Amino acid sequence: MRTFRIVAAVALAFVVTSVGMWAGFGKTSGGEVAVVRNGGMFDNNRIRMVIQPASGVTWIGLWSSMHRYPAQQxxxxxxxxxxxxxxxxxxxxxxxxxxxxxxxxxxxxxxxxxxxxxxxxxxxxxxxxxxxxxxxxxxxxxxxxxxxxxxxxxxxxxxxxxxxxxxxxxxxxxxxxxxxxxxxxxxxxxxxxxxxxxxxxxxxxxxxxxxxxxxxxxxxxxxxxxxxxxxxxxPGPVQEAVTKAQAAYAGVSEAQAKVAQAQAEAEANKKRQEGYNACPACAQIDMIKALPPGVTTYAPGSGVSVG
Missing domain, CATH: 3.30.479.30 (Band 7 domain)
Incomplete structure (x- = not known):
């Protein structure tokens, strides 16, 4: 029994030492830098070294820790x-x-x-x-x-x-x-x-x-x-108010455009009527041109018809 305990203790010490030895190596990738601190039960926690980016495998000490920081932008x-x-x-x-x-x-x-x-x-x-x-x-x-x-x-x-x-x-x-x-x-x-x-x-x-x-x-x-x-x-409420104001301004612009269009059409009709007053035959000609397709006889009245 005593022999077994000794063997178990030696095996445990070997495993702990092996793990510590394996953990005693470290390296950094291309995008990181590391600050290494001492560790372990019998060591202090002071900074041991700084490992620059993209390093090779480096001995950092038994049970030491690596604080990895970004090295790139x-x-x-x-x-x-x-x-x-x-x-x-x-x-x-x-x-x-x-x-x-x-x-x-x-x-x-x-x-x-x-x-x-x-x-x-x-x-x-x-x-x-x-x-x-x-x-x-x-x-x-x-x-x-x-x-x-x-x-x-x-x-x-x-x-x-x-x-x-x-x-x-x-x-x-x-x-x-x-x-x-x-x-x-x-x-x-x-x-x-x-x-x-x-x-x-x-x-x-x-x-x-x-x-x-x-x-x-x-x-x-x-x-x-x-x-x-x-x-x-x-902010949200202010942006909503701006959106409503912009919609209102758009409505005003649309109404102004319609007024301008109506004024232009009225002016055109006025000029057109003045032309018809000066040339009554022109009015009849335009009326005939405006007839829908398929009309074969046009009778405007006063005994006049056009076939």
């Missing part, structure tokens, strides 16, 4: 399409215009993670050791796949984007951002043009967003930041 999208947004479901950024209308904003931010080893170590210390809420209940680390990264971005970076949008969208009126808004406000048309206004705001956000994010995150963790403001939309 990433993007974060705010959109009404529930299949494309950085958050689950519909994700429109919302910010009030200068005149207080709550605008819906669709936009995308492009960026890459700074792959400098020293910067990555600092990033993992600050943001890789805590969890972020994703959806309603899930908590995820930033290195736990796409959902984990989006959870980190939504918690740490999204507030900076929202703040920039709030400031710059607030410099323009509703009519300057969405031309049809002028229908409800009886305001003059935007002399700058809607596209020019959106482009101006986009440029202003790009000029300061990178510095704002670096300052709020506490380091140059994100690089190549480019913000693309796709479009600005009206």
């Amino acid at each position: 990433r993007y974060y999208t705010m959109t009404a399409d529930p299949q494309r947004g950085g958050r689950p479901g519909i994700d429109l950024a919302r910010s009030p215009s200068k005149d207080g209308v709550e605008m819906g904003i669709e936009a995308t931010m492009y960026f890459t993670l700074n792959l400098d080893p020293g910067v990555l170590k600092t990033f993992d210390e600050k943001y890789g050791t805590r969890q972020y809420r994703y959806g309603n209940d899930d908590l995820k680390y930033a290195w736990e796949g796409v959902d984990g990264w989006n959870a980190f971005f939504d918690g740490a970076v999204r507030p900076v984007i929202d703040n920039a949008l709030r400031f710059h969208i607030g410099t323009a009126t509703c009519a300057e951002l969405v031309s049809s808004c002028a229908l409800l406000q009886n305001s003059a048309a935007n002399p700058e043009g809607q596209n020019a206004t959106v482009s101006r705001i986009e440029s202003a956000i790009n000029a300061g967003l990178g510095a704002d994010i670096e300052r709020n995150l506490g380091g140059p963790f994100l690089q190549g930041i480019r913000f693309n403001l796709v479009r600005v939309t009206l």
